[in-house]
Amino acid sequence: MIYYKSPEEIELIRQSALLVSATLAEVARNLKPGMSTLDVDAIAEKFIRDHGATPSFKNYRGFPNTCCISVNEAVVHGIPNGHILKDGDIVSVDVGVYSNGFHGDSAYTFALGEIPVHVQKLMAATKVALQKGIEKAVTGNRIGDIAYAIQEYVEKERGYGVVRELVGHGLGRNLHEDPQVPNYGRRGSGSVLKEGLVIAIEPMVNLGTRDVEYLEDGWTVVTRDRKASVHYEHTVSVQKGKADVLSSFADIELAEKNNPALNAAYMN
Ligand code: MG
Numbered sequence: 393m394i395y396y397k398s399p400e401e402i403e404l405i406r407q408s409a410l411l412v413s414a415t416l417a418e419v420a421r422n423l424k425p426g427m428s429t430l431d432v433d434a435i436a437e438k439f440i441r442d443h444g445a446t447p448s449f450k451n452y453r454g455f456p457n458t459c460c461i462s463v464n465e466a467v468v469h470g471i472p473n474g475h476i477l478k479d480g481d482i483v484s485v486d487v488g489v490y491s492n493g494f495h496g497d498s499a500y501t502f503a504l505g506e507i508p509v510h511v512q513k514l515m516a517a518t519k520v521a522l523q524k525g526i527e528k529a530v531t532g533n534r535i536g537d538i539a540y541a542i543q544e545y546v547e548k549e550r551g552y553g554v555v556r557e558l559v560g561h562g563l564g565r566n567l568h569e570d571p572q573v574p575n576y577g578r579r580g581s582g583s584v585l586k587e588g589l590v591i592a593i594e595p596m597v598n599l600g601t602r603d604v605e606y607l608e609d610g611w612t613v614v615t616r617d618r619k620a621s622v623h624y625e626h627t628v629s630v631q632k633g634k635a636d637v638l639s640s641f642a643d644i645e646l647a648e649k650n651n652p653a654l655n656a657a658y659m660n
């Protein structure tokens with residue numbers, strides 16, 4: 393069942409979502425080669441707790457950490473560990489924050505140092521795909537319109553693969569609520585978007601095959617062909633008929649530009 397939020401509840405979700413964004417900006421300021429993914433996780437956890445909030449993912453269905461950190465061919469749900477990041481890696485960091493009774497959820501993919509142009513293009517395309525989905529999150533449209541817009545751009549226009557097994561979701565008092573928000577599908581299908589809907593839109597886009605598999609840790613999802621995968625996510629509400637994006641990439645992108653260890657060239 394979809395739970396539609398009041399404007400007051402949406403403002404509380406916005407606070408959580410903006411703290412997720414601030415956490416990702418803190419990661420963007422500090423990320424560099426030589427760090428382990430566990431180091432990155434510790435930065436995020438400290439930042440969230442210093443702001444009086446709780447990491448949503450920690451202990452969620454047994455997940456052990458604050459962030460999902462998915463490097464290169466990892467799509468999502470990477471468990472932070474001693475793996476050392478190096479120049480040329482792409483690093484997806486997915487964070488959730490719980491505060492004042494509500495969750496926010498957002499993810500961002502960073503490029504460490506020089507990465508191949510074809511991977512830069514994949515990153516840019518995934519960010520555009522997220523925007524294409526958001527544009528369809530307006531009253532009267534259906535979930536399938538968001539899904540179709542993302543898939544059409546990613547697969548038809550760009551020739552990449554949209555992951556099928558993992559999808560976006562409603563959120564609010566719970567991290568995952570109805571409806572599911574797939575990144576592929578038919579126009580005009582699924583639930584009608586109504587005032588007060590809050591969803592995480594999160595395209596996961598693969599350079600090669602769309603197919604994925606799980607690593608032995610039971611969490612980490614990787615591309616079957618081990619080619620790169622990129623993930624961007626926003627928490628989005630439908631208010632006054634329009635999409636109101638509750639998380640923000642502005643401070644993350646600024647930090648990304650100002651951190652010499654990160655390559656933001658794909659934004660050109
Ligand atoms: Mg997320």
Ligand code: MG
Nearest residue numbers: 497592594625
């Ligand atoms: Mg999510």
